[in-house]
Amino acid sequence: MADLVSSKVIRLQINGEPYEVEVATRRLLVHVLRDDLNLTGTHVGCDTGNCGACTIHLEGAPVKSCMLLAVQADGAAITTVEGLAVDGELTPLQRAFSEQHALQCGYCTPGMLMSASALLEANPSPSEEEIRVALQGNICRCTGYWNIVEAVQSAAGAGQAS
Numbered sequence: 618m619a620d621l622v623s624s625k626v627i628r629l630q631i632n633g634e635p636y637e638v639e640v641a642t643r644r645l646l647v648h649v650l651r652d653d654l655n656l657t658g659t660h661v662g663c664d665t666g667n668c669g670a671c672t673i674h675l676e677g678a679p680v681k682s683c684m685l686l687a688v689q690a691d692g693a694a695i696t697t698v699e700g701l702a703v704d705g706e707l708t709p710l711q712r713a714f715s716e717q718h719a720l721q722c723g724y725c726t727p728g729m730l731m732s733a734s735a736l737l738e739a740n741p742s743p744s745e746e747e748i749r750v751a752l753q754g755n756i757c758r759c760t761g762y763w764n765i766v767e768a769v770q771s772a773a774g775a776g777q778a779s
């Protein structure tokens with residue numbers, strides 16, 4: 618019987634490193650990142666585009682990686698949450714999340730960080746409303762959002778985008 622699952626070799630630049638991986642054409646990018654490339658910082662909360670836990674940067678823009686087939690990202694530059702810190706040094710935004718108690722269980726945190734860092738790169742001094750709009754695709758079941766917004770404000774106030 619013929620193999621009904623087609624596959625394709627794709628090339629990705631992830632956190633500055635080149636990757637070449639063969640993927641079934643039906644696989645979601647988030648599953649390739651986590652299961653094939655062991656980049657498990659990107660979380661899966663829903664698989665339906667609702668929670669934002671899977672947010673990454675695709676060519677610099679925040680994207681829900683459960684909403685893309687991996688083959689659609691062929692040739693793209695991707696940043697995952699693992700790519701934020703440099704040489705183990707947390708970014709100002711990551712430190713602000715810790716210092717402002719912007720996480721409890723932490724499940725939403727990678728996606729929050731990726732959405733917030735994209736915001737701060739595009740707009741280094743966002744208003745509270747702009748922060749809330751930028752994070753409206755990211756659901757947190759623990760914090761009530763106040764401390765997350767304050768953490769982003771804190772990082773922005775320090776003049777340190779991401």
Ligand code: FES
Nearest residue numbers: 662664668669683
């Ligand atoms: S896992 Fe992608 S939006 Fe929830």
Ligand code: FES
Nearest residue numbers: 721723757758759
């Ligand atoms: S810290 Fe638990 S879901 Fe946000």
